[in-house]
Amino acid sequence: MNLLRKLNCLFHYYPKSAPFSSLISSFTTHQLTLTTFPPDPQIVLTTLCSNGQLKEALIEMAARGLEMKFESYDMLLNACIKKRAFREGQRVHAHMIKTRYLPPVYLRNRLIIFYSKCDRLREARNVLDEMPEKDVVSWTAMISAYSQRGFATEALDLFLEMLRSGMSSNYVTYASVLTALSGLAALDLGKQVHNHVLRCKLPFYVVLQNSLIDMYSKCGNLIYSRRIFDNMSERTVISWNAMLVGYSKHGMGREVVELYKLMRNENKIKPDSVTLLGVLSGCSHGGMENVGLEIFEEMVNGKDEVEPDIEHYGCVVDLLGRAGRVEEAFEFIKKMPFEPTAALWGSLLGACKVHSNIEVGEFVGHRLLEIEPENAGNYVILSNLYASTGRWEDVRMVRDLMLKKAVKKEPGRSWIELDQTLHSFHASDRSHPRREEVFAKMKELSIKFKEAGYVPDLSCVLHDVDEEQKEKILLGHSEKLALTFGLISTSDRAPLRVIKNLRICIDCHNFAKFVSKIYMREVYLRDKNRFHHISMGVCSCGDYW
DNA sequence: ATAGGGTTAG
Numbered sequence: 001m002n003l004l005r006k007l008n009c010l011f012h013y014y015p016k017s018a019p020f021s022s023l024i025s026s027f028t029t030h031q032l033t034l035t036t037f038p039p040d041p042q043i044v045l046t047t048l049c050s051n052g053q054l055k056e057a058l059i060e061m062a063a064r065g066l067e068m069k070f071e072s073y074d075m076l077l078n079a080c081i082k083k084r085a086f087r088e089g090q091r092v093h094a095h096m097i098k099t100r101y102l103p104p105v106y107l108r109n110r111l112i113i114f115y116s117k118c119d120r121l122r123e124a125r126n127v128l129d130e131m132p133e134k135d136v137v138s139w140t141a142m143i144s145a146y147s148q149r150g151f152a153t154e155a156l157d158l159f160l161e162m163l164r165s166g167m168s169s170n171y172v173t174y175a176s177v178l179t180a181l182s183g184l185a186a187l188d189l190g191k192q193v194h195n196h197v198l199r200c201k202l203p204f205y206v207v208l209q210n211s212l213i214d215m216y217s218k219c220g221n222l223i224y225s226r227r228i229f230d231n232m233s234e235r236t237v238i239s240w241n242a243m244l245v246g247y248s249k250h251g252m253g254r255e256v257v258e259l260y261k262l263m264r265n266e267n268k269i270k271p272d273s274v275t276l277l278g279v280l281s282g283c284s285h286g287g288m289e290n291v292g293l294e295i296f297e298e299m300v301n302g303k304d305e306v307e308p309d310i311e312h313y314g315c316v317v318d319l320l321g322r323a324g325r326v327e328e329a330f331e332f333i334k335k336m337p338f339e340p341t342a343a344l345w346g347s348l349l350g351a352c353k354v355h356s357n358i359e360v361g362e363f364v365g366h367r368l369l370e371i372e373p374e375n376a377g378n379y380v381i382l383s384n385l386y387a388s389t390g391r392w393e394d395v396r397m398v399r400d401l402m403l404k405k406a407v408k409k410e411p412g413r414s415w416i417e418l419d420q421t422l423h424s425f426h427a428s429d430r431s432h433p434r435r436e437e438v439f440a441k442m443k444e445l446s447i448k449f450k451e452a453g454y455v456p457d458l459s460c461v462l463h464d465v466d467e468e469q470k471e472k473i474l475l476g477h478s479e480k481l482a483l484t485f486g487l488i489s490t491s492d493r494a495p496l497r498v499i500k501n502l503r504i505c506i507d508c509h510n511f512a513k514f515v516s517k518i519y520m521r522e523v524y525l526r527d528k529n530r531f532h533h534i535s536m537g538v539c540s541c542g543d544y545w
Numbered sequence: 546a547t548a549g550g551g552t553t554a555g
Contacts (some may be wrong), residue, residue, distance in 0.1 A: 070546075108550065140550045148551095172551045181554075210552040241553040274554045311555075343555080398546090529555095 032253040045072050048239075049079040054088045061092065070107065077110040080524050086118040109137050116145030136170055144176035147183065155180035171197075171205045178211040185499040185526050187219035188420045207313040212237050217246025220497050220531060237269050244278035250531045251540040253286015276306050280315035285530055287542055289323040292316070310338040317344055321351025321543050330360050342372040349378065353385045354544055361385045369401070376402065376409035377503070384506075387459035399464065412476035414500045416486045423485060428476035434485065441484050442475055448515040457507040479525065483515055494520035503527050503545070513537045 042065060048057040048410045057076055061068060073092060078309055080089035093111055096103055103111070108131050115124035128134065128142050139162040146155035162169070169177075174197050181190040194212060202208070209232050216224040229235075240263050247255040260279045263271060271279075276299060283292025296316050299308045313336050320329035333340050345368045352361030365382035372378060373502050379402040386394040415424040425432065432438065446454075461470040479500050486496040496515070504527040516523045517537035524530040533540040 074546090104546085106546070106549070113550070135549095137548085137550045142550090144551060170550090172549095205551095207552045212552095214553065236552085238553045243553090245553065272553090277554055410549045415548095 041067070042069075042071060045075055049075045052079065054083065054085055056077055058088060058091055061095055068095065068099065068101065070104065073103065073107055074110065077107070077114055081110070081117055084118050086120065089114045089118065091285050104171075105131070105133060105138065109135070109141055112138060112141045112145070116141065117241050119149070121145055121149065121151070122496055130374070134165075134167070136167060136173065138171075139167060143173065144179070147176050147179040150183055152183040156184075168290045171202050171208045174202075175205075175208050175211040178208075178215040182211075182215045182218040183423060184415075184417075184499065185219045186417050186420075186422060187221060187497065188417055189217075190219050192420065204233065206232070206234060206236055206239065210236070210242050213239065213242040213246065217242070217249065218526070220526065222246055222250055222252075225382070235269060237272050237275065239355075240269060241272075241274045241278055244275060245284060248278050248282030248285055249529075250533065251285045251287075251542070253283055253288040253291075256282030256286060257288060257291055271306060273306050273309065273312075275429040276308070277311055277315060280312060281318065284315060284318040284322055285541070287322070289319050292319045298456045310341060313338060314341075314344045314347060318347050318351075321348055321355075324351075324355050326351050326355055326357045326360050330364075342368060342375070345371070346375075346378065346381075349381050349385075353381050353388070356385070356388055358385065358389050358391075362543060369527075373405050374407055376407045379407065384459055396464075398409045408501060412478050412500065414482040414498055415496050416482045416496070418486070418489055423482070425478045425481040425485070427478050427481075429478065429481055432481075432485070434488075437488055438481060438485050441488050442480065445484060445487075445511075445515075446475060448486045448510070448518065452514060452518060454510065457510065460505045460507045474507055477505060477508050479504055480511055483512060483523070487515065487519060487521070493520055495524060497524040499524075499526045501528065503529060504532065509539065509543075514540065 041060070045057055045060055048054075048060060050366055057079065061072070061076060064072070073096065076092045077089060079085075080092060082231050089111075095101075098106075108127055111127045112124045115121070115127065124142060124145055128138055131138060139158065143158050143162070146152070146158060154178065159169075159173070159180075162173075174193060177193055178190065181193065194215075197208065197212075201298060209228055212228050213225045216222070216228070223245060224247050229239060232239060240259070244259055247253075247259065256279055260271075260275070263269065263275070279295055280292050283289065283295070293316070296308065296312065296319075299312065317329045317333060320326070320332060324452060326348070329351060333344065333348065344542070345364050349361060349364045349368060351357070361382070362385075365378065365385065368375075368378045369382070375464075375506055379398055381400040383395050383402075386392075386398065411426055413424055413426050415422050417423075423432065429435070456471050456474050458470045458474065461473050463470070463473065467472070479498055482498045483496060486498065490496065498512075504525055508524075509532065512523045512525055512532070512534050514537070515521060516534045518534075523532075523534040525534065527545070530541065530545060531544070
């Protein structure tokens with residue numbers, strides 16, 4: 001330990017670019033008083049790696065050529081993982097190949113983890129595919145890499161491949177698979193995995209329980225989440241956060257605040273930054289502005305509490321905006337101790353749209369187009385704002401700007417799970433085997449709903465086409481297709497659960513209300529941000545989202 | 546060389 005520190009001090013006397021081995025030989029002659037010289041090369045590497053001196057460590061690696069060992073590679077890779085140093089890690093990998101070193105499973109797993117932490121999933125997958133033998137960690141590391149980055153189908157495919165190969169899973173594998181299912185909101189599949197986990201009679205793992213809480217809430221079944229939460233004999237802050245965020249995403253402000261109070265009263269687990277994000281956004285989505293503002297006030301004044309960071313300030317902008325206090329939100333942004341981010345302006349712009357505040361909205365919108373010109377959503381909201389106040393020339397101006405900048409919108413997709421199968425639709429999708437039935441039903445619904453008072457909101461269509469064409473485009477929106485498909489494929493009164501990868505459009509939201517009212521269906525719509533629970537024509541989001 | 550891979554937020 002002392003030696004390490006001494007070695008480290010010595011290094012600073014030499015130019016950093018000098019090859020390491022020459023450096024050592026040069027000072028061994030002067031420093032004979034030091035205890036164990038020449039130093040063990042492993043200790044040299046250890047020191048460099050633990051100091052994060054990657055460049056020097058790589059020079060040492062090159063100098064050692066074939067003498068690199070398991071421990072040396074392990075050390076280097078771990079340092080690269082910690083620093084997310086892609087280039088450096090790649091050189092370590094290349095060194096193994098060049099020296100014909102055959103890494104054992106453990107080291108190959110480190111390579112998979114290294115590549116996936118650097119966001120290089122293809123490289124990670126190559127390592128996995130080339131492994132002569134894999135263990136449970138190899139598979140799990142890759143599955144979780146996919147799940148965490150939103151590649152849910154790839155994660156599931158790989159999980160199936162793992163099962164087929166005869167490898168058995170453990171609780172970490174299940175937790176990763178559940179994350180993938182949360183992303184897809186595949187409730188039935190999630191339940192199946194849950195059942196399987198129960199049958200396996202695994203011991204109690206908090207991590208696994210946490211991912212079950214999250215899976216059920218993201219699949220729209222909060223009752224199950226709460227049941228798991230209540231039955232836990234031991235909880236971590238993540239358990240509380242998962243439950244709080246679940247209520248928040250479902251717009252259940254009262255439950256959020258209640259659970260938060262329970263957490264404070266129990267006084268066993270300390271809230272963290274994520275807890276407060278969940279509570280504040282829960283108050284915002286759940287229509288409890290004043291409670292949220294009070295909690296934020298406590299954060300600002302508190303002593304050993306969580307210190308508010310920019311995202312907490314963002315929640316307050318949301319809170320004020322929702323309450324229609326748009327000017328106040330604007331002033332709040334100007335006074336914050338942080339530089340406002342695009343996301344923060346975006347939330348204010350959303351509030352301006354909902355409350356038709358053209359003065360603030362115009363300023364914020366143009367500001368946003370400057371700092372985030374690649375985000376299509378900004379153009380759409382600003383254009384909708386202009387449309388809602390009849391400023392058609394400005395609508396055209398924004399649309400032209402959007403065309404000029406050629407911003408690409410992530411294609412909207414919606415899906416619905418029936419009999420453990422996900423049926424996915426994009427706008428005006430004609431690929432589904434039952435498309436004819438779906439389109440026939442859509443026409444019927446359009447007429448029926450109009451009689452009941454549905455007015456298509458043409459301002460949701462940005463294309464410059466005539467009204468009839470606009471209505472056609474509107475009717476082809478993916479969430480309407482998925483809803484209609486659900487309606488014709490399930491029994492009367494069965495609830496419908498539709499998921500959309502983007503935020504839901506106002507017209508589709510309204511359309512879903514008519515579905516719920518006229519067909520007496522509970523409609524659960526999950527969009528990018530939150531859940532909409534629509535019942536008898538009324539939505540839990542209070543029409544603000 | 547018997548661990549590592551894992552859960553919440555956006």
